[in-house]
């Protein structure tokens with residue numbers, strides 16, 4: 001498990017492209033036959049990928065957690081971005097098709113990942129946050145997710161959000177999780193941009209053609225920087241940062257948050273007149 005520490009916005013102003021990528025960009029999470037995890041010190045959020053092929057993969061109890069098991073003090077959200085697969089939780093199997101989501105509550109001891117067909121594996125994307133109590137392990141299909149339509153074709157930001165783990169969906173302690181899909185011909189996500197001082201957020205861009213990229217914008221609204229992001233790469237957003245991108249094609253991205261509250265609408269829109 002990699003570790004990423006926090007950065008102050010005054011220090012961030014001095015960052016080069018390489019420093020910005022080293023601290024905030026995460027690559028190689030979804031590799032065939034591997035589980036890869038990153039521990040961010042923003043809200044102690046762990047995110048990663050599990051792509052089982054011929055062998056099942058088990059959620060490791062990383063030494064850095066000093067825990068009896070990974071979920072001793074944590075909760076976990078899993079979104080399947082690939083073909084069908086199964087997540088086993090303490091002996092119970094949950095079958096996850098593409099875009100099914102499983103929430104696993106605190107205290108679950110064994111979590112395993114399997115693909116239905118090793119040649120076309122499941123691609124499980126994982127988000128985890130510290131949890132103060134157990135909520136029931138729960139699966140939602142895409143049809144059960146809350147659908148939110150935002151933006152318009154005229155401003156190239158027409159998109160649909162699917163909210164799975166949130167205040168009015170799957171119950172959790174901290175975790176808020178779902179994904180956003182741009183309609184064909186639209187390229188801008190999360191525009192106009194916002195910050196949420198009470199929560200950090202991680203984006204994982206996916207379904208972006210391999211030869212295309214997303215220019216992801218971060219930083220305080222008056223001091224923006226950008227990252228060139230490829231398919232299945234993630235960006236960590238500190239609570240002081242906007243997190244918005246424009247792609248060279250349409251794409252999807254998973255968003256996951258944790259922090260002081262779970263109120264999706266507790267965000268401060270960056271007034272466009274002030275963005276620099």
Ligand SMILES: O=C[C@H](O)[C@@H](O)CC(=O)C(=O)O
Nearest residue numbers: 159161180189190191201255
């Ligand atoms: O705090 C909320 C997150 O940034 C995303 O859900 C926003 C998003 O998917 C979008 O506007 O496209």
Ligand SMILES: [Zn+2]
Nearest residue numbers: 194196201243
């Ligand atoms: Zn946000």
